[in-house]
Amino acid sequence: MSKNGDVTYFPNTDPAANQLKNYQTQSIVFPSTNITTLEACPVGDYTNVSTFSTRGPISIQDVNYLEEMANFVRERVPDRVVHVKxxxxxxxxxxxxxxxxxxxxxxxxxxxxxxxxxxxxxxxxxxxxxxxxxxxxxxxxxxxxxxxxxxxxxxxxxxxxxxLRDPFLFPKLTHSIKRNPQTGLFDYNSRWDFFSLRPETLNHITRLYSDHxxxxxxxxxxxxxxxxxxxxxxxxxxxxxxxxxxxxxxxxxxxxxxxxxxxxxxxxxxxxxxxxxxxxxxxxxxxxxxxxxxxxxxxxxxxxxxxxxxxxxxxxxxxxxxxxxxxxxxxxxxxxxxxxxxxxxxxxxxxxxxxxxxxxxxxxxxxxxxxxxxxxxxxxxxxxxKPIVPPVHPTIRDGSMNTSTNEGAKPNYYPNSFEPNIQPHPVEYNEPIQLVNTPIIDRFVSDDDDSYSQARLRYLSYTIDERKRLHSNIANELLFVYNLIADRAIEQFRLVFEEYGDGIQLELETLRLLNNGESMAPGRSCSPESE
Missing domain, CATH: 2.40.180.10 (Catalase core domain)
Structure with missing residues (x-):
């Protein structure tokens, strides 16, 4: 602390590290305010729980403490399944x-x-x-x-x-990449098992494990x-x-x-x-x-x-x-x-x-x-x-935490005879024919679609050094994978380009030699974050 009681700050110009200091210095004037409950009722003591005697027990009448704890244990919401952080x-x-x-x-x-x-x-x-x-x-x-x-x-x-090209596989892909259901650890076997069984992943994998x-x-x-x-x-x-x-x-x-x-x-x-x-x-x-x-x-x-x-x-x-x-x-x-x-x-x-x-x-x-x-x-x-224009939706109502006017006294069904001006947005042109079941789509079947050509072009666009690093990045994961899965994955890479699979194979054999001629323990889980 400084002599006048102010906080002494370290000389750090990092805005994120200095957020609290910046809040204090950039705020205009802190008005004199009194702490209240969420219902705006005054709170007299905000650091001590109310007890019946000096040593307790806690009073059930301490509504401030109960309110704070009840909110504290509920302040998290469920995470997204993907894109969490x-x-x-x-x-x-x-x-x-x-x-x-x-x-x-x-x-x-x-x-x-x-x-x-x-x-x-x-x-x-x-x-x-x-x-x-x-x-x-x-x-x-x-x-x-x-x-x-x-x-x-x-x-x-x-x-x-x-x-992927089909949404039905998305939950399966996500499960294969995330944690093993029994060990709770990241498992390279599951991801490479899925990758090697679905060749449409090859183009993305070739980019993901490259310098990009x-x-x-x-x-x-x-x-x-x-x-x-x-x-x-x-x-x-x-x-x-x-x-x-x-x-x-x-x-x-x-x-x-x-x-x-x-x-x-x-x-x-x-x-x-x-x-x-x-x-x-x-x-x-x-x-x-x-x-x-x-x-x-x-x-x-x-x-x-x-x-x-x-x-x-x-x-x-x-x-x-x-x-x-x-x-x-x-x-x-x-x-x-x-x-x-x-x-x-x-x-x-x-x-x-x-x-x-x-x-x-x-x-x-x-x-x-x-x-x-x-x-x-x-x-x-x-x-x-919230959009910057007011939404108009006459039939979606109620539900938890509805903080809107909930459409007030308006009818909650459509069509109705009491709001003649409520109608869908006018269409300015004839709707184009949808192409979902036309020859454009029917020409392509997911099971026999080409999963290799673009991955091959991507691989060939890399320099010799970039290819070597790509081989190394993939081999460093296949080292933790069952031989059956690793061999299948390498064969898929060979279908992209022979040198691609051979390069990974060579890197993998070198890594195995460094581990006494063997793969790492079968099924060993290792977090990709170790990179």
Whole structure:
């Protein structure tokens, strides 16, 4: 303490470490206030429990203590199943290319220079809240646009391709990557068993275990919506598209050595880096691009254009700039504004529609149902999730924690004779024919679709040194895997490219020699965070 009783602060310029100091110095004047209960009743003693005598017992009449403890044991909400650990910020999106208004009629793309407020949540894909930000894993990049036509959610990853093409396999994939149900530990056998049995994962794996597998924080990370959407303009002309975020800070990745060090010294490195950059007014920026495929091109394209395990080649479908995203405001409270921030790919606005992408369609229900389970039936009423325009929904009522007017005295059924002006939004064009059961889709069957060509092209795009590190990264996990599963996985990599499988085999044999000629203990569990 200093002589005048003020707190003595260490000379640290880190904004995150100095949050409390900054709160004190940046607040205007602390008004004189008295502590109350949640019902605003005055509290006289806020440090001692009320007892019947000096040594107890505790009085059941100490409602302040009972209230505090009752809230304390309920202050956590269920975690997300995936993308549990995350951070976020707020900012704005500005349209930089008027061309987008001719492709998509969405109001947020209306004119060049139009500004839309946004919220963004970044996350680690498959590990728990206490994990490191520097693990080898997919990252989430979710953006909520607060538009004049309602909230539009654009969900993405730091990879342009996904593990799967069918949503029915998603729970199975997640179970294979997460903890063993008996040991409670991460088990390389389960993940590689699943990977080696589902060759459509190869393209994503080839990227995930390459030098691109561990982003250097979130500011230096690109984002990809992976799914295919349908854009509609004011004339009713439809095209298919993919969204891409490209970081203006330059894409950067961590080496395995750097990731290991950060996992031990600053496990919240990515969140820490984002918070400090914004606090120092070094605002991170991303540029939004789209790729466009006409319906005629989709009918004859070489592979299923709605398969998220594959990329659209940029040489055939070049990137078109749309706008710029700037994050310039940290949250005031992480739980209120980030943990309760609820995204869903079904939150679309006029001009952006679903495509026959099965993964996209499979996500439309799961996300909103997750939020109902985690944060309540009326999660849409939480301030960070509320649209900037008032919603009108005459039949969804009641439910726990309904803090709205609950539509007051209005009828709770539709149609009715007492609100003649309540009606659906007018359709400005003839709805396009949906392509779910047309030859575009029927040409491609998941079981015999090509799972190797794009993984081969990705592998061949790497330099010799990059391939060696890819071989090493995969072999270091297969070392902990049963021989049967490791051999199957290596054969799958050989189907991508002979050198790919041979390189992993050679690395694996070298590692086994270092362990007295044997694999590690069969079934041994090891957290990928050890990277």
């Amino acid at each position: 995350g951070c976020g910020a707020f900012g704005e999106f500005v349209v930089t290319n008027e061309l987008i208004s001719t492709i998509c009629k969405a109001d947020l793309f209306k004119i060049k220079g139009q500004i839309t407020p946004v919220a963004v949540r970044f996350s680690v894909g498959n590990f728990e809240r206490g994990s490191s930000d520097s693990v080898r894993d997919i990252r989430g990049f979710a953006t909520k646009f607060y538009t004049k036509e309602g909230n539009y959610d654009l969900l993405g990853l730091n990879s342009p391709v996904f593990f 597998g561990i982003p250097n924080g979130f500011r230096h990370m690109n984002g990809f919506a992976i799914n295919t959407f349908q854009l509609v303009n004011h004339e009713g002309i439809c095209v298919y598209n993919k969204f891409h975020w490209r970081t203006n800070q330059g894409e950067q990745h961590l080496t395995v050595k750097e990731a290991k060090k950060l996992s031990g010294t600053d496990p919240d490195y990515a969140a820490h880096d984002l918070y400090d950059a914004i606090a120092r007014k070094n605002y991170p920026v991303w540029t939004l691009y789209i790729q466009v495929m006409t319906m005629e091109q989709a009918k004859v394209w070489l592979f299923n254009p709605f398969d998220p395990t594959k990329e659209w080649p940029e040489i055939e479908f070049p990137l078109i700039e749309v706008g710029r995203l700037t994050l310039d405001r940290n949250p005031n409270n992480v739980f209120a504004q980030i943990e309760q921030l609820a995204f869903c790919p079904a939150n679309l606005v006029p001009g952006i529609e679903f495509s026959p992408d099965k993964i996209l369609q499979g996500r439309t229900f799961a996300y909103r149902d997750t939020h109902r389970y985690r944060i309540g039936t009326n999660f849409d009423l939480i301030p960070v999730n």
